Amino acid sequence: MQDAGIRIPGQAGRPTPALEPALAEAGPYGRLPRLGPDNRSSIRAYGRPFDRQDQRPRVGLVVGGLGMNAAVTEEAIRRLPGAVALAFSPYAPRPDLLLDQARTRGMELLVALPLEPTGYPLNNPGDRALLTGLSPSENGDRLLWVLSRFTGYVGAIGALGPMRGERYAMLTEGLTSLQAALHARGLLYVDPRPGAVRAPDRAWGRGVDLVVDEPATRSEIERKLASLEALARERGSALGYAGEASPVLVERIAAWANGVETRGVVLAPLTALIRRPEQDPPRGR
DSSP states (O other): OOOGGGOOOOOTTOOOOOOOGGGEEEOSSSEEEOOOGGGOOHHHHHOOOOOTTOOSOEEEEEEEEESSSHHHHHHHHHHSOTTSEEEEOTTOSSOHHHHHHHHHTTOOEEEEOOBOOTTTTTSOOOTTOBOTTSOHHHHHHHHHHHHTSOOOOOEEESOBTTBOOHHHHTOHHHHHHHHHHHHHTTOEEEEOOTTOSSOOSSSSEEEOOEETTSSOOHHHHHHHHHHHHHHHHHHSEEEEEESOOOHHHHHHHHHHHHHGGGGTOEEOOGGGTOBOOSSOOOOOO
16 A cells, blocks of 8 residues: 655655654654654655656666765765765764755765675674664664664665675565664665665665676776666666765766766656555554
C-alpha cells in the first residue's frame, strides 16, 4: 500500500523549500527526522523539483565523502550540477554552513551510514558504525545517533565514502530493520552495492548501478559516466555513486554534465529515480 507521506516529490518550478520544523522531533542525541502532518515526508519536502513529464532517459549521481574537509566540500558544492545528490559524513565536525550552501543550490542531501564494510576492522567506518557483532538494540541506538547529526536530508545511503557496508548488508534482518526504520521516518534509502540481489524492498529508494570513481582516474570516470548513459537508455534510468569528491571527479562530472542533454539524456535528482517499497514496512518509529 502506498504511503501518502512518501510520495515521490516535486513539480517543476517549485522553489527550494526551507527546513520544516514539523518534520523533526527530539531524540536522545538531537533532532531526528519524522513524518509530519498528513504523513508529509522529508522526501517530499526536500526533494529537488523535476519535470516528471520529461520522457528522456534519466541519469542520477550521488557523490559522497563530504563534510570532513570544508575546502573539498565547498568546491564540490560550487562546481557540481545542482541535480547531483551529496552524501555527508555523520562525523563531519561543523557541517551547518556547508549544508546551507548545498541547500541554496537546491541540492538533495543524504546522510552517509557507517555500515560494516568488507575488510573490517582494517577498513574502519568509525566508532558509531553499525556492526554485525552488535545487538539489534545497539545498532538501533547508533542509527539514531547518525540520523541526528543534521537535518533537511531526503534519506540515507549505506556507504561512508568508499566503504559500502557489504558485511552489514549480508545481515538480512539487520538491513530489513534499517530500511523499515528509515521508511517510518519519511526517508529514502540508497543501496550502494552495484549488482546487489535486491533493491531496497522496505523503503522508498534505489540501488546504485555503477561506482564511477574506482579507480578515480580521468579515463575511468569518463568511461563510467558513458556507461551510465548507456544503462539509462536501455533501462530508462541509471544511478551512479562516487565515494570521494576528488578534484578530478568533480571536474569530470561538471564537464560531462555540460553536454549530457545534447545526447538525449537528462541529469535527474535522486528523488526522481527512486522506487516504492516492494513490501509495506512495519509502521511506527
